[in-house]
Amino acid sequence: MHEQQIKTQTAQETIKLAEELATNLRPGDVLTLEGDLGAGKTTFAKGIAKGLGVERTVSSPTFTIVKEYEGEIPFYHMDVYRLENSDEDIGFSEYFNGDGIAVVEWAQFIEDYLPEDRLNINITYVDEHTRNLTFSATSKHFEWVVNELKG
Numbered sequence: 525m526h527e528q529q530i531k532t533q534t535a536q537e538t539i540k541l542a543e544e545l546a547t548n549l550r551p552g553d554v555l556t557l558e559g560d561l562g563a564g565k566t567t568f569a570k571g572i573a574k575g576l577g578v579e580r581t582v583s584s585p586t587f588t589i590v591k592e593y594e595g596e597i598p599f600y601h602m603d604v605y606r607l608e609n610s611d612e613d614i615g616f617s618e619y620f621n622g623d624g625i626a627v628v629e630w631a632q633f634i635e636d637y638l639p640e641d642r643l644n645i646n647i648t649y650v651d652e653h654t655r656n657l658t659f660s661a662t663s664k665h666f667e668w669v670v671n672e673l674k675g
C-alpha cells in the first residue's frame with residue numbers, strides 16, 4: 525500500500541487539492557472517504573466534482589445516499605452514513621463498475637461492497653481550519669494519481 529499525507533489549511537485548499545486530483549481520474553475510478561463528522565468529506569467531494577466539470581451545485585447526499593451529476597464523465601456522490609448497521613445493497617456494483625467516478629463518504633460502512641481497487645482518503649481534524657489527508661493507493665494507477673499531487 526502506497527500512502528501520502530497532505531495537510532490543508534482551509535476548506536478552499538481542500539477543494540483545490542481534490543480538483544487537481546480529479547483531473548487524473550479515469551472512468552470507473554472509486555474514491556472512498558473516511559473521517560469524522562465535519563472532517564471535510566463533502567468539501568473534498570465538491571472539489572472532485574469541480575475538477576470533473578460538474579456545473580450543478582454539489583450538496584451532501586446524506587438523505588438520498590446517492591446523487592448523480594453530469595460532468596465530462598458522470599459523477600456519483602454517495603454518503604452511506606445511514607447504512608451503518610445495515611447490509612442493504614442500493615445497487616453499488618452499477619456505480620462502481622460504471623463509466624463514472626464514484627466518491628463514497630463513510631465508505632467503511634459498506635466495506636463488503638467496495639471494489640478492491642480504490643483510492644482511500646482519510647481526513648482528520650487538526651484544528652478549526654487544518655485537516656490532515658492521508659491518501660492510500662492500492663493500485664499502480666492510484667499510486668500515480670497520488671504522486672502527481674503537489675500538496
Ligand SMILES: Nc1ncnc2c1ncn2[C@@H]1O[C@H](COP(=O)(O)OP(=O)(O)OP(=O)(O)O)[C@@H](O)[C@H]1O
Pocket residue numbers: 532533534535536537538559560561562563564565566567568584629652653654655
Ligand atoms: N482545511 C479544511 N478542509 C476542509 N474543510 C474545512 C477545512 N477547514 C475548515 N473546514 C470546514 O469544515 C467543514 C467540513 O464539512 P463537510 O461537510 O465537508 O464535512 P463532512 O466530513 O462531509 O461531514 P459529514 O460527516 O457530516 O458528512 C466545513 O464547514 C468546512 O468549511
Ligand SMILES: [Mg+2]
Pocket residue numbers: 565566567584603629
Ligand atoms: Mg459529508
